Amino acid sequence: MNAAHIHLVINHIPVMGLLFGAGFLLVGLLSKKDLLIKSAFVLFIIAAIGAVITFFSGEGAEEVIEHLPGVDGALIHTHEEAGETALIGMIVMGLLAIGGLWVYRFMNRIRITAAVLIFLASVLALGWLAYTANLGGDIRHPEVRKDFVPPDAKTPTVDDHD
Numbered sequence: 376m377n378a379a380h381i382h383l384v385i386n387h388i389p390v391m392g393l394l395f396g397a398g399f400l401l402v403g404l405l406s407k408k409d410l411l412i413k414s415a416f417v418l419f420i421i422a423a424i425g426a427v428i429t430f431f432s433g434e435g436a437e438e439v440i441e442h443l444p445g446v447d448g449a450l451i452h453t454h455e456e457a458g459e460t461a462l463i464g465m466i467v468m469g470l471l472a473i474g475g476l477w478v479y480r481f482m483n484r485i486r487i488t489a490a491v492l493i494f495l496a497s498v499l500a501l502g503w504l505a506y507t508a509n510l511g512g513d514i515r516h517p518e519v520r521k522d523f524v525p526p527d528a529k530t531p532t533v534d535d536h537d
Contacts, residue, residue, distance in 0.1 A: 378436045379435070379439035381428075381435070382432040383436070385425055385429045386508065389422045389423070389429055389504060392419065393422045393501045396416075399412075399414050412475075415472075416479075417476075423470075423472070424469070426461065426462055427462065430461075433454075446515070454507065454510040458507050458511075461506075464504070465500060465504070467496070
């Protein structure tokens with residue numbers, strides 16, 4: 376397993392952790408279920424740890440793929456820059472989640488307000504993380520790029536020969 380493989384496997388943890396955490400938090404707030412809210416905070420902490428691992432495996436992944444045919448260094452650079460901002464956002468989310476757990480333990484009067492603010496922060500972080508992940512997909516998946524032009528349907532393929 377090389378650094379690119381590690382990066383590709385681990386990068387799903389922050390995205391899915393943040394997505395499921397935001398969902399848990401929203402349902403917990405609407406249903407007033409403290410267990411769901413606290414579970415969301417734990418998911419945010421796991422997602423933040425995954426984001427740190429993902430970010431630091433990115434440099435090694437770049438070294439593995441940067442010289443492959445069809446890989447555009449500018450796409451890697453754009454993804455890396457977005458990844459730096461996403462990492463900061465995820466570290467903030469992890470710290471907010473730790474704070475949320477602390478508030479739920481010791482500051483009963485402001486816990487719903489804190490949870491709502493953490494939910495709003497998670498939505499912002501999820502948006503940036505999704506943007507960053509999409510940029511990463513552009514590196515090796517030209518079919519998802521805005522400038523993608525599908526092959527001409529009239530071009531003969533191997534299967535077209537009688």
